[in-house]
Amino acid sequence: MFRTHRTDDQGETRTVQKLRARLAESHQLHDLTSDPLLHAVRLERFRVSVTRSMWFFLALGLGFTTTGVHEFLAGHLTPAAALWWGAWLVEPALAGILVTLLRWEAEMLSRGLAVDAAPVVWLKRLLLGATLVTNVWSSLRPPSGRVEYGVVFLHVVVPLVVFLIAEVMPVIQHRCNAARDRVMATAAPMPTIGATASSAPRPALKLPSHLQAVLGTKAAQVREQGRAITPADVQAAVNVPDAFAAQLADQLNAA
CATH class of the missing domain: 1.10.10 (Arc Repressor Mutant, subunit A)
Incomplete structure (x- = not known):
């Protein structure tokens, strides 16, 4: 004996009704996921996520370089000397200026304004160059007199990575904003908000x-x-x- 599917008043089986509901849902999901503004929002969230990650690793790198700067300035001193304590503030002060500058760059780029002025570029290079020189020098002239090549390598690479992060972050901001604006430019027209x-x-x-x-x-x-x-x-x-x-x-x- 064959088993038949139940049908509604229009002669459709339950299977057809389920497939029709899934098809309608698929059309609705496609309309929503293909909206250009949804892609723009996703790009903006992605930009924020990448920027936060870069800030986090930049802070870790600057934390490491702080020890090299302190070693350069006060490695031969003891905690009894005032300079030994004051030397811990030098790299955080330089890093604070750099972080403030990068925040300003990010805000200007988010508004579509260029930040490639020579004083801005040279200030970043001066801050990061000073960090590189002091870290390398302190690793080549340690107070113990014994040069550890692994330490030298780290004191060269980490400041360079910090420098490149500072250079890359504006590029990330600019490209993400350009991609977002390009997506929003493709937004389909609709009636004026609040009007017919x-x-x-x-x-x-x-x-x-x-x-x-x-x-x-x-x-x-x-x-x-x-x-x-x-x-x-x-x-x-x-x-x-x-x-x-x-x-x-x-x-x-x-x-």
Whole structure:
């Protein structure tokens, strides 16, 4: 005896209904995962993750080089000398300047501004060059008088790695931002936010619903202050390039 599948009023079996539901879900997932702004958000999160990792390893490298700088300045002294204690502050001070400079570079690059001015480049090279020289010198002239070639190798490689990390980080920022902007430039147009399609003077950016909600909340707060929405207000709510922020601000003000 053959077993038959149950059917609904339209003559579809349960298997067909399940496949139809899966197909509908697949279409919805494809529409969501292929949204350019979703890719832009993923790129931004990836940039933040890579940047944090680079900061972490940069801090580890600077922690190692601190011992070399101290050895160079006060390796022949004892803790009874004031310089022995003060020497521990030299490399953290230099590293603090470098970290502050790198943070400024990252912020400027995230806004699409170049940071290749000669004083900036030379300041980074001076800070990292001083770290390299002091570390190598202290390893070649240890207080014990015995040169350990493994220690010399580390005191050469680690400062060089720190130097290259400092040079690579702006490149990472720039390329990730360029990739994000390229993805956002492919965003399909949609009706103006807060207005009907017929009233839109020009195509608008396509924003996911959660970003529209965040932007709408920010727009309401600005309107309560009795002023027009600016690109800075838009960027305070959502992370978008300047051109897109200006367009969104015009759309919200028109709406």
